[in-house]
Amino acid sequence: MIEQTLLKAGLKNIAGVDEAGRGPCAGPLVVAAVILKDPLSPALSEVKDSKELTELKREQLFDVVINNSITYSIIEITPQEIDQLGLHKCNIEGMRRAVNGLKNPPEYVLTDGYAIPGLTIPNLSVWKGDQVAISISAASILAKVYRDRIMIALDKSYPNYGLASHKGYITALHTEAIKKFGVLPIHRKSFANIAALLN
Known part of the structure; x- marks a missing residue:
């Protein structure tokens, strides 16, 4: 575990950062940062990459992560900002905002x-970090659950689009709904599939 090495080197307050929602064509990009009280705590033994967990397990672990954190920060980047600045730039800016949002x-x-x-803080990008660093895994759970909750809420506002099931990803059902009912303000118009339906 990367955190073990950093702790041995005398570093404390290690923040993990991850995002949810790069791929979907609808809804916000969500970025979370978290500093765990003790990354080696047995209480966090079930924490792993959010993609490897069921929705129910992620929901359970969301509270576990928060209860075992010193501080955490979750930020949203709107589809409009993604269209204006581009996805990658928004992802980097989102990580910066999430880290700066930490109280400690x-x-x-x-x-x-x-x-x-x-x-200005020393930082390391970790290949497949959500699988090898528990702090990043914890951030991935916060970001994913927070974003899923947003998409479930948006499903109530836009009931014809199936947002609660596909969470804004490009599916056949989603594409057919857009063709039938139109492009929404929550759609990312810079994404090729949405741009094609606007013409």
Whole structure:
């Protein structure tokens, strides 16, 4: 575990950062940062990459992560901002905002896959970080559950689109709904599949 090495080196307050919602064509991009009280705690033994967990298990672990954190920060980036700035730029900016939103400043930051340029705190981008660093796994759970809850709420506002089931990803059902009922304000118009339906 990467955190074990950092703790042995005398570093504390290690922040993990991850996002949810890069791929969907609807809904926000959500980025979470979290500093765990003790990354090696047995209470966190079930925490792993959110993609490897069921929706029910993620919901249960959401509270476990929060209860075992010193501080956490979850931020949303709107579809409009994604359309304006581009997905990758928003992802990096989102990570920066999430880290800066932590009440306690971290001594070290671990991110999943992408470094954060311009961050004054030492940071390391970890390949498949949500699978090898528990702090990143914990952040991935916070981001995923938070975003899923948003999409379930949006499903009530837009009941014809199936948002609660596909969470804004491009599916046949979603595509057919857009063709039938139109593009929504929550759709990312810079995404090729949405742009094609606007013409």
